[in-house]
Amino acid sequence: MQWEIVIGLEIHAQLTTASKIFSGSATSFGAEPNTQASLIDLGMPGTLPVLNAQAVRNAVKFGLAIDAEIGMTNVFARKNYFYPDLPKGYQISQMDLPIVGKGFLDITLDDGTVKRVGVTRAHLEEDAGKSLHEDFQGMSGIDLNRAGTPLLEIVSEPDMRSAKEAVAYAKTIHSLVRYLGICDGNMAEGSLRCDCNVSVRPKGQAEFGTRCEIKNVNSFRFIEKAINTEVQRQIELIEDGGTVIQETRLYDPNKDETRSMRSKEEANDYRYFPDPDLLPVVIEPAFIETVRGELPELPQQKRERFQSEFGLSAYDASVLAASRELADYFEEVQRVCGDAKLAANWVMGELSSLLNKSDIEIDQSPVSASQLGGMILRIKDNTISGKIAKMVFEAMADGEGDADQIIEAKGLKQVTDSGAIEAMLDDVLAANADQVEQYRASDEAKRGKMFGFFVGQAMKASKGKANPQQVNQLLKQKLDG
Amino acid sequence: MHEKTLAGLSQALHSKAISSVELTEHYLKRIEQFDGALNSYITVTPELALEQARVADARLAAGDAGPLTGIPLAHKDLFCTQGIRTSCGSKMLDNFIAPYESTVTARLLAAGTVTLGKTNMDEFAMGSSNESSYYGAVRNPWNTEHVPGGSSGGSAAAVAARLCAAATGTDTGGSIRQPAGYTALTGLKPTYGRISRWGMIAYASSLDQAGPMARTAEDCALLLQAMAGFDERDSTSVDEPVPDYSAELNQPLSGLRIGLPKEYFASGLDTATADAIAAAVKQFQALGAEIKDISLPNAELAIPAYYIIAPAEASSNLSRFDGVRFGYRCENPADLTDLYKRSRAEGFGDEVKRRIMVGAYALSAGYYDAYYLQAQKVRRLIKNDFMAAYEQVDVILCPTSPTPAFRIGEKIDDPVSLYLTDIYTITANLAGVPGIALPAGFAGDLPIGMQLLGPYFSEARLLNVAHQYQQHTDWHTRAPAGI
Numbered sequence: 001m002q003w004e005i006v007i008g009l010e011i012h013a014q015l016t017t018a019s020k021i022f023s024g025s026a027t028s029f030g031a032e033p034n035t036q037a038s039l040i041d042l043g044m045p046g047t048l049p050v051l052n053a054q055a056v057r058n059a060v061k062f063g064l065a066i067d068a069e070i071g072m073t074n075v076f077a078r079k080n081y082f083y084p085d086l087p088k089g090y091q092i093s094q095m096d097l098p099i100v101g102k103g104f105l106d107i108t109l110d111d112g113t114v115k116r117v118g119v120t121r122a123h124l125e126e127d128a129g130k131s132l133h134e135d136f137q138g139m140s141g142i143d144l145n146r147a148g149t150p151l152l153e154i155v156s157e158p159d160m161r162s163a164k165e166a167v168a169y170a171k172t173i174h175s176l177v178r179y180l181g182i183c184d185g186n187m188a189e190g191s192l193r194c195d196c197n198v199s200v201r202p203k204g205q206a207e208f209g210t211r212c213e214i215k216n217v218n219s220f221r222f223i224e225k226a227i228n229t230e231v232q233r234q235i236e237l238i239e240d241g242g243t244v245i246q247e248t249r250l251y252d253p254n255k256d257e258t259r260s261m262r263s264k265e266e267a268n269d270y271r272y273f274p275d276p277d278l279l280p281v282v283i284e285p286a287f288i289e290t291v292r293g294e295l296p297e298l299p300q301q302k303r304e305r306f307q308s309e310f311g312l313s314a315y316d317a318s319v320l321a322a323s324r325e326l327a328d329y330f331e332e333v334q335r336v337c338g339d340a341k342l343a344a345n346w347v348m349g350e351l352s353s354l355l356n357k358s359d360i361e362i363d364q365s366p367v368s369a370s371q372l373g374g375m376i377l378r379i380k381d382n383t384i385s386g387k388i389a390k391m392v393f394e395a396m397a398d399g400e401g402d403a404d405q406i407i408e409a410k411g412l413k414q415v416t417d418s419g420a421i422e423a424m425l426d427d428v429l430a431a432n433a434d435q436v437e438q439y440r441a442s443d444e445a446k447r448g449k450m451f452g453f454f455v456g457q458a459m460k461a462s463k464g465k466a467n468p469q470q471v472n473q474l475l476k477q478k479l480d481g
Numbered sequence: 482m483h484e485k486t487l488a489g490l491s492q493a494l495h496s497k498a499i500s501s502v503e504l505t506e507h508y509l510k511r512i513e514q515f516d517g518a519l520n521s522y523i524t525v526t527p528e529l530a531l532e533q534a535r536v537a538d539a540r541l542a543a544g545d546a547g548p549l550t551g552i553p554l555a556h557k558d559l560f561c562t563q564g565i566r567t568s569c570g571s572k573m574l575d576n577f578i579a580p581y582e583s584t585v586t587a588r589l590l591a592a593g594t595v596t597l598g599k600t601n602m603d604e605f606a607m608g609s610s611n612e613s614s615y616y617g618a619v620r621n622p623w624n625t626e627h628v629p630g631g632s633s634g635g636s637a638a639a640v641a642a643r644l645c646a647a648a649t650g651t652d653t654g655g656s657i658r659q660p661a662g663y664t665a666l667t668g669l670k671p672t673y674g675r676i677s678r679w680g681m682i683a684y685a686s687s688l689d690q691a692g693p694m695a696r697t698a699e700d701c702a703l704l705l706q707a708m709a710g711f712d713e714r715d716s717t718s719v720d721e722p723v724p725d726y727s728a729e730l731n732q733p734l735s736g737l738r739i740g741l742p743k744e745y746f747a748s749g750l751d752t753a754t755a756d757a758i759a760a761a762v763k764q765f766q767a768l769g770a771e772i773k774d775i776s777l778p779n780a781e782l783a784i785p786a787y788y789i790i791a792p793a794e795a796s797s798n799l800s801r802f803d804g805v806r807f808g809y810r811c812e813n814p815a816d817l818t819d820l821y822k823r824s825r826a827e828g829f830g831d832e833v834k835r836r837i838m839v840g841a842y843a844l845s846a847g848y849y850d851a852y853y854l855q856a857q858k859v860r861r862l863i864k865n866d867f868m869a870a871y872e873q874v875d876v877i878l879c880p881t882s883p884t885p886a887f888r889i890g891e892k893i894d895d896p897v898s899l900y901l902t903d904i905y906t907i908t909a910n911l912a913g914v915p916g917i918a919l920p921a922g923f924a925g926d927l928p929i930g931m932q933l934l935g936p937y938f939s940e941a942r943l944l945n946v947a948h949q950y951q952q953h954t955d956w957h958t959r960a961p962a963g964i
Contacts (some may be wrong), residue, residue, distance in 0.1 A: 039581055043801040045574070046561045046583060048715050078797050080844070082821055089800020142805070271844035273853060276687035276794055321529050348778040 001239070002203035005231050006211070008158035008165045009223075010195040011173050012151045013183040014127065015058045021126050021150035022049030022092060029189045033132070033143035036193065041129075041148045043087030048277050053074075055150040056281060058182035059099045059124050060291045062152060065180055065298055066119050068103025070288055076124075076278045080271040084131035085142050093153075095272045097280075098123035105176070106300060108318045117169050118157030119383045146190075152182070156195065167220050170194055172219075172324070175299050179324045187218050194223055198230045199244070209234070210244040213250050214258055227250035228259045234459075250358065257356050302327055310340035319348055325362045329369045336373025337381060346372055350393050367396045375403035387464050388412050414431035416467045418474065424466065425474055426459050439479055447479075482507050483643035484960070486701035488554055490646055494541055494551045494818065495664035501541065504646075505534040508553045512597065512644050515964050517736050518625060521638035523558050523616045524566050525598035530549055533595040537712045540593055540644050547728020548703050555645040557636050559606060560586045560691075561680040569682045570602040570632075573809045573828035583680020584650055584712045585691050589791030592707040597645050601635030603935030605799065606684040608632050608901045610892065611660075612715040613832040618889055621664060622961040624926050627886040630660030630734030633686075636694050637664040642964050647695035649705055651681060653688045655881070655906025657919035661694055662881030665959060667947060668694040669701045672937045673913035674719035676705075677712030680839070683798040684718075685791035688910040695956055698947035700921065702726035705940060721938060729941050730948040735769030737946065740874030745779040745905055751884040757878055757922030757929040761950070770958035775870045775877070779862040783908045785862070786899060789843045789856035790911070793835075794820055800810075801904040802867050835896065854956045864912040871936045876946055879905050881918045881930035909934050 009207035020027055023040035040047045063070045077095040100122035106114050129147035131140050139269055155172060160166045185193050199211035205333070211220055217223050229251070234244050249258040276282075281441065297305070299321050306317035306327075320330045326347070333343040355365060375392055378384050384392060384407060396408040407413055415421060429436050432454070439450045458471050482504055511526050516522050530553065537551035556562060559569045561579035568574045588594070595794045603613040611619040611634025621629040622642035629638040633650030637660035640648050640905025651656040652670035662669030667691045676691045676823065683689060693704035706727065711720040741762070746755065756872040762772055804810035811827055814820035829837070843852040870877060882902050892899040914934055921931035935943045951957050 042806055044561075044580065044807070045569070045577070045682040045801065046559075046579075046581075046678075047582075048717075050714060050716050061566055078801060080797050080798065082803060084803075084805050084817065087801060087806060089803060090797050269846045270843060271797070271846075271849075273793060273797070273844050273849070276717075277683075398923070 003200045004203045004205075005161055005227075006158045006199045006201065006208055007227060008197040008342040009156045009160070009166060009169060010169065010197070011154045011156075012193045012195075013173070014176050015055050015152055015182055017052055017054040017058065017148040017150055019052060020148035021052050021055045021124065023148050025148065025461055027149050029186075031145055033145060035145065037129075037144035037147060037399065039306065039458075041087065041144050043089070046172050049092060051278060051281065052150060056099065056283070057291055058180070059122065059152050060148075060283065061180045061182055061295060062122060062154070062177065063100035063103065064288070064292050064295060065176055066100075066103035066105055066235055068119060068122070069101035070283060071097050071099045071101060073097060073280050073282050074099045074283070076275045077272045079274045081268045083128065084140065085131045085144070085147065085322055087144060087147055090125060091128065092275055092278070093125035094123035099281075099283075101132045105172050107165070107167065107172045108166055108314075109152055114316055115165065115219070117159045120155045120157050122152050122154040125153055127151050127228070129161055129176040151412060153435075157422060158199075162222040163231070164225055166196065167224045170220060172299070175322050179296060179299055181296070186415055188221075190218065193218055193455075196223060196227055196230075198227055200231055200234045200238070205241065210246050212244065212246065212258070213248045215261065217251055222251060222253055222478070225253065225256060226258060229256055233258060310334065310344070312340060312344055316344050316348065320344060323362065329362050329365070332369035333373040333376065336370050337376035337380065339376060339457065341424070342376050342379065343373070346376060346393075350390065365400060367393065371396050373401055378403050382416060382467060383407060383413050384412055384413060385464065385468050387459070387468075412465060414467050415462060415465045416470060418470060421462075421466050421470050422474055424461055425471070425478060428454065428461050429478060432457060436479065449477070451479070483511060485705060486696045487646045488548075488697070490552060491548045491703070495546065496597055499540070501537040501553075501595060501793045504551065505530050505597070507551050508597055508670060514949040515642055516639075519622060519638050519642055519644075520617050521572070521601055521619050521629075521635045521642065521644060522598045523568055523635065523732050524553065526565060526596055529565070530595050530597050533590070537593045537595060537743060547592050549707055551595065552593075553595040554589060555597050555600045555636060555639045555648040556586055557602055557633050557648065557650050557739060559602060559682040560649060561682070561880040562586050562596065562599065567599065567682070568615070569606070570604040570616060571829065571833070571920065572615040573881055574682075575615065575809065577808055579680075581680065582826055584677035584714065585708050585720060587680075588710070589704075589705050591766060594937065600633070600639050600871060601650060603632035603634065604833050605682070605833050606632040606651060606656055606689075607795070607836050609655070609659060609899055610887070611635065611887075612889065612893055613830055615830060616738060620889070621886050622888070622905045622964060623664060623928060626888055627664065628889050628928065630663035630882075630886060632656040634660050637661060637666055637668070640664070640666055640694050640696065641961060643960065647693060649691060649708075649775070650694045651689055651691050652870050652906075652910065653684050654791060654910050655903040656934050657692045657694055658881050658906045658916055659903060660931070661918040662920075662932070663928060665923075665930075665956060666690065666694055666696060667698050667781070667803070667917065667919045667951075667957060669705060669917045669940065669943070670909060670915060671705065671709065672719070673910075674717050675721075675938065675940065676708050677710070677715040677718045677768040679714040679896070683794075686798060687789075687794060688791060691882055692721050698917065698944045699727070699730060699951075701917070702916035702944045702948075704732060705944070709940075714964055724941050726941050726944055729945045732945050732949075733769060734946060734949050735763065737765070737770040737876070738764055738773060738874040739770045740773050740775035740870055740877045742775050742780065742879055744776040744777050745835075745879040747797075749883050749901075749904075750880065751924070752879050753922075754882075754925035754929050756886060758878070758931055759920045760864050761931055762878065764950060764953060765788045768953065773874050777863070777866040777908065778865050779859065779906055782859045783911055784904055784913060786859035787903075787907045788839065788900060789852050790860065792840030793843045793853050794840070796837045796844065799829075799833070801838055804828070805864060807852040815862065817819070830906075832896070846872050850942055858938035860911045863908050865906070867934075867936075875935070876943065877934040877941070879934070881905060881932045883930055885924045896955035905932065913937065915940050915943060917947050919947045919950065920959075922956060923959075926962075
């Protein structure tokens with residue numbers, strides 16, 4: 001049987017606000033346990049929540065960026081359940097009237113095709129604290145620093161049809177919230193967390209299959225693996241005559257399997273009702289227009305501009321626009337060297353592999369955008385060849401200075417004196433007399449293949465410094481007569 | 482000294498006829514002498530009170546004093562008072578020393594008042610008789626076989642017995658007005674949002690409102706002046722200017738339109754109470770008021786709506802009492818579920834458990850629409866009734882309760898009949914409008930209370946009307962015998 005996979009994601013983005021969503025406590029990550037927990041965060045009797053306006057602003061930004069309707073009147077509700085890291089015994093969230101209504105996102109798949117994914121809604125809520133189960137000898141510790149951190153829960157439509165699409169969607173959200181400056185996107189610290197709703201159905205069937213929710217997947221790689229593992233489990237289960245039951249599951253990356261957490265029957269009745277401590281938040285059209293005015297250029301707009309302004313391919317534009325920092329870096333390189341294509345090649349090529357190898361982000365790059373731009377200028381004015389440039393780049397990465405300093409210090413300046421190159425080529429041909437004879441005895445097709453050998457020998461002899469175009473041209477003259 | 486009203490004491494303090502220390506010592510002595518029989522205080526704070534009194538005397542001497550400076554008050558034990566046990570009348574919070582000060586008590590402290598202690602109350606403010614307190618029932622100073630009303634029964638008994646100059650209370654479904662009526666006090670429930678709820682342990686957040694309990698409307702005006710005002714820490718507090726509540730006390734009542742809601746004078750109303758209200762009506766007519774019959778057609782729906790909404794909010798508000806961070810924790814919990822179950826089963830009393838269960842049920846999936854949403858619609862209807870009535874009249878006059886204070890134990894096994902004692906007070910909470918209770922007579926040795934309800938933010942008008950009545954009657958000047 002042919003199976004179709006159906007995926008919807010719920011992404012929790014921690015909003016970057018200086019203070020918590022309902023209290024004045026700081027929200028920074030990694031502080032000593034319970035040092036960022038106020039009376040309100042502790043759920044002390046008699047304390048009351050006051051909504052952080054910045055959280056509302058951030059949510060509205062997100063809503064505008066996905067072309068969603070903004071909830072003009074939105075209501076906070078209590079989601080009631082008992083858990084030690086939930087101090088009040090309820091989480092303040094939004095149920096019926098969320099701040100962000102229906103919207104959409106266009107995602108670019110690996111093959112360059114664009115797919116539109118619906119966003120059902122996005123709502124504001126407070127994060128819970130953390131239970132710590134180690135180091136307490138049979139007891140549990142509770143850290144309430146995170147309790148009350150603002151979250152935007154972004155719920156997608158079940159529009160994705162493969163784990164790769166789900167990852168592309170998650171990456172698009174990740175990129176967008178960082179562009180908007182509303183979330184730092186740090187998945188390792190839990191700033192962006194993902195729940196994956198997964199079901200399968202026979203291809204062509206209209207109704208959805210029964211879905212399972214995989215909770216709290218915290219990297220793109222795990223999203224892909226968790227979904228594929230779960231899809232496999234469901235298909236095998238059904239093909240063996242079983243039925244999928246609606247439940248919440250956890251992904252275990254060590255065993256690469258999903259495990260049941262609780263079934264629908266065991267699920268809490270959250271007894272949602274409007275929080276009487278908070279009045280409905282009424283958002284004025286003027287506020288929305290102000291926020292709209294503050295929106296930065298968004299990834300999609302940037303992609304389009306990179307294509308139209310710089311003539312980049314759709315693929316290059318989408319890679320470069322994926323993160324705001326990378327896009328800014330690229331634009332600075334381009335500005336310095338005045339050559340968008342070379343800039344794009346270097347940023348996506350040498351620079352990206354350098355960052356990947358060192359596992360660092362673009363803002364920690366040892367080679368600055370102006371350094372890279374300066375080096376490309378030297379390629380353009382024929383001071384160095386592309387090949388030598390790679391050496392220069394490595395030296396810059398090792399902190400040996402700017403391109404000009406390195407070229408000077410290492411004597412890497414390209415040789416463009418025809419006389420010198422010709423003399424060098426004569427030596428090379430003399431040293432390889434047998435091959436020259438063979439070459440001259442061959443037909444055109446064979447000659448083409450052999451020509452590269454002589455070029456290689458010549459470049460080697462010049463230690464890469466000879467101008468490759470000149471080498472090509474002069475060599476051709478000498479060999480072909 | 483304790484014969485004087487708060488306003489009278491204020492004068493005596495300012496004229497240096499007495500000092501705040503003398504006054505505080507006097508009240509502390511009276512508490513020691515009489516409260517054993519009444520049980521109106523849960524916690525008395527003599528050292529703190531005397532220290533505050535000394536500071537107040539210094540302010541009075543320096544000419545840096547307001548009308549409340551040096552006045553000894555008692556606070557209902559659900560206002561968080563920093564460093565002082567704040568029990569909410571519950572075993573659950575018997576060990577809870579509040580780490581911060583409520584806005585109400587902070588404002589009163591800033592005005593120079595003295596805190597004598599914390600008063601008894603129905604557990605978590607759930608009750609109408611003060612019998613649900615973990616610290617035992619409070620007795621009515623007018624007749625100690627009878628209840629003082631609730632949930633602010635400790636505050637009512639303490640003020641009525643002259644064990645403080647005045648007290649704070651809270652009113653979720655009549656909890657200031659009903660006990661004020663039972664003990665011949667003047668008690669004001671302001672408009673919802675007039676006084677900050679910050680630091681007030683919540684029972685039902687959308688209904689809870691703090692207010693003063695004192696002997697006269699004039700005293701209530703002085704207290705409200707200090708208590709009222711916007712507070713950015715309470716999102717439901719209203720950013721509306723606070724008028725001078727004492728300024729209009731002496732306005733004449735000529736032309737005042739008073740409405741009598743026919744639904745409040747129907748079956749179930751005790752004859753002595755009905756007679757007392759009729760006499761009050763005559764008094765108001767004599768003062769130039771015009772009396773109109775009006776209707777609040779949905780009033781009969783108030784009790785059922787209240788007993789959905791209040792327990793629903795309470796079931797959620799009281800979830801934080803889980804034995805994890807503060808309050809009562811059971812001995813040797815086997816695991817997390819055991820910790821929750823036993824801490825709450827052992828820490829809460831029966832009435833609290835009853836309301837948590839009712840509330841959780843009303844909010845549960847499949848019942849929410851039928852109960853909670855329906856109750857909210859009723860609430861809207863009741864509000865509309867009031868709005869329509871206030872197009873015809875300025876204030877509404879009615880009894881505070883169908884009967885005077887009942888006997889201790891009389892209704893303890895019949896929650897529904899106990900709930901019905903709040904039938905006249907609950908509508909104001911559901912609509913959020915203000916109301917003032919004041920004494921209107923006696924049935925034997927038991928006081929009869931009446932209440933005046935007004936439109937939103939009409940506290941100054943209500944105080945004016947009550948004050949004018951008190952200028953021409955002497956019910957409020959009577960004191961219980963033997964104390």
